Amino acid sequence: MNKRDYLIKTFSRTKRKDYENYILTAIWHKLDNMNIKPISQQYVKRQNGRYALMDLYFPQLKIGIEVDEAYHLNNHTEDNLRMDDIISAVYEESIEDFQVYRMDATKSIDEINARIHEVVSIIKNKAAVVKTTLNWKTYEEELSELKQKEHLSIHDNVQFKDIKDIANTVFGKNAKRYQLSYFRVIDKTWLWCPKLSIVENGDTKSVASGWLNLLAEDWTYIDESHQDVAIAKERTKNYMEEMNVGRERAVFAKYKNNLGFNSYRFVGVFKISGVSPDNDEFLRYDRISERVRIIKSTVSKQLES
Template sequence: MIKYKFIKAQLAKTNKKNDENYVITRIWHRLDNENIKFVTQQYVIREDGKYALTDMFFPQLNLHIEIDEGYHQSTIQNERDRFRERDIISVTNHEIKRIDVTKGIKEVHEQIHEIVDYINEKVKKMGNDFIPWDVEKEYSPDTYIKKGEIRLSDNVAFKTIKDVTNVFGHNYKGYQKGGAIHPYYDDVLLWFPKLFPNGEWDNSISPDGTLIRERNEHEHKRDEHINRVIQNKKHKRIVFAKVKGPLGHIMYKFKGEFKLDITDSIKNRCLIWKRVSVTVKTFPHKKIS
């Protein structure tokens, strides 16, 4: 049931894009393989710090599908697409396949069928290296502890704060606070913010995900909070923001590792956190005295 809801949620993202919806839906149904995971509108960070959204992504295969509508045929847009594609490949080392939907339906179907055949052949060649899609393992801390790292491109989100803390070395049975110490690094805090106005806090993240502003709404508390954070020496934060997951429930999504910019924080009278890494190490359980 969880997998079914996830698939419906991914397809629903394309409901207002007719060509994209048609092609993605047809690819998925012709594959007819529940062991293959796909994501629509996959977030990819480019080399210049900006981001791109690819139309369809198969994370087990490191394969992106891009659907080219009419406006992609112009010389200027065509050049932009080639530059964007080179950028994505350079950053991710993934593969990109394109489908031109400006042709007739027969040619569109032929392109789709070629991609479906390519995916099936790729899965076959991977053999035992192909790991079937398991929703429960996907949300399990053990999966990422064994992997040894979490990358922003993995689109990782956990169901609870406890799961986040445990992927970095804790062994909590339950945890509900807004932050936790990092068992292995003295200067790092695990942070689980709401990146939107809530209560006395007005927190936000920039559109490109590289900067977080943390501001107390109460004037008399603002400077005190800034000074306290500056003085506690934990100037790096691994951020898992509170979000609504693809199935509508609350999750904690990885946003990267951020470092406090002290000068800008004092100048703007709010804490300014700037992203310094899109990859963080994970750790086995560590006993904390």
């Protein structure tokens, strides 16, 4: 997606919120800097474990904007927070110099414009400080940059478009596509890209060929089962095979990002621990690591040599 389409898609999410739309688009236009990437409706996991919604977030500058309108003043709660929102959230604890600025839409137009001017000045000043590194990277540039790192962490807010990109970028593969969402990538490590189940009125519903995958809100475990009782029972009977070989699962959960596109995000390395203590029809996978080692591709090594 080019910048024009991205910006239209991003700001169209606030078009039914008149005051919010006015403030956020005013901030963006007054910045007048196409190297700054804006993200609308970005959830942030605070250090106290709760979530807050940034109406506008600038990841390169680590600055968030919250707009308070009359009918929802101080309303940024976790009511009806979707798992998609939780997975796409950025972690405040992993963001140095994170700053949040509130905009009160109940004020007069002169007061609102004065506050817009104040916040824009702050953003411009910070952008000037990091000018040499300020760059709105393409998706391909982000993946290329990731390949140079040693590890991928759950705190890295990296979105993958498909499983091929995960395998090639993180595990050194050179594939054109993958149809499977679970396969071995190296030694005892398997790549697992589960579609998370939907819970409605207490009932768990599958969105992946009958598989039921429940990720804990804090990402510390995953419970897995199948809506076919026979398959579920067979899984709980034979889980010791996976446990005995010490198989580990590098998990990239599938979710919809803030623009509504399917994406994958790393949520940790997991290992089976047995039957879930919450439901004996589910298997429990506990997170054993918050990061995974990035494997350099043999193709890259050959080119370097």
